[in-house]
Amino acid sequence: MEYFVLVNKDNTLDKTFVPDDLVDAKSRYKEGILVNKKLLDNFRLMAKDAYNLGYDIDIMSGYRDYFYQEKLYNKLLKEKGFAYTFRKIAKAGCSEHQTGLAVDLCVYRDGKCYIEEEIDEMEEGKWLRENAYRYGFILRYPRGLEDVTGYDYEPWHYRYVGQIANDIYFNNLTLEEYLEKTCK
Numbered sequence: 465m466e467y468f469v470l471v472n473k474d475n476t477l478d479k480t481f482v483p484d485d486l487v488d489a490k491s492r493y494k495e496g497i498l499v500n501k502k503l504l505d506n507f508r509l510m511a512k513d514a515y516n517l518g519y520d521i522d523i524m525s526g527y528r529d530y531f532y533q534e535k536l537y538n539k540l541l542k543e544k545g546f547a548y549t550f551r552k553i554a555k556a557g558c559s560e561h562q563t564g565l566a567v568d569l570c571v572y573r574d575g576k577c578y579i580e581e582e583i584d585e586m587e588e589g590k591w592l593r594e595n596a597y598r599y600g601f602i603l604r605y606p607r608g609l610e611d612v613t614g615y616d617y618e619p620w621h622y623r624y625v626g627q628i629a630n631d632i633y634f635n636n637l638t639l640e641e642y643l644e645k646t647c648k
């Protein structure tokens with residue numbers, strides 16, 4: 465699978481699709497989180513540089529198979545209804561978590577773990593937004609580009625795309641726009 469693979473509401477994955485290069489992220493948040501190996505190598509470099517600045521970041525979610533995503537989607541749908549769910553979580557087959565190339569990040573500070581919207585205003589969240597591209601990651605669902613990505617802003621969701629992260633970051637693009645522009 466190419467690191468720039470696009471998975472969204474219009475570009476879906478089969479029920480049976482399981483990526484082949486998954487490894488254990490050894491996350492402190494939860495045991496058994498799997499992610500793409502190359503992603504993890506680069507995440508470790510990023511986490512190490514962050515740590516040297518006093519920031520402690522970790523992975524709280526990585527690879528999710530089709531059926532787990534289906535469970536998450538249906539749970540939210542039941543609790544919050546369609547209009548909300550549609551903008552918050554991918555239907556099974558439409559989630560890039562199924563590629564193993566997407567992670568949800570959390571921040572540890574003073575013995576406490578911060579997740580999701582909580583990291584937006586934190587220094588760590590800002591540092592990630594400004595530096596993740598150096599390690600091949602992009603903030604996948606940026607603020608203000610909800611109409612392009614189809615999802616609300618998610619300060620915690622990062623996608624490993626490899627080298628093209630540079631172009632995407634400096635040109636303020638989404639993955640959708642980048643791929644359209646370059647006809648990949």
Ligand SMILES: [Zn+2]
Nearest residue numbers: 566567568621
């Ligand atoms: Zn996510």
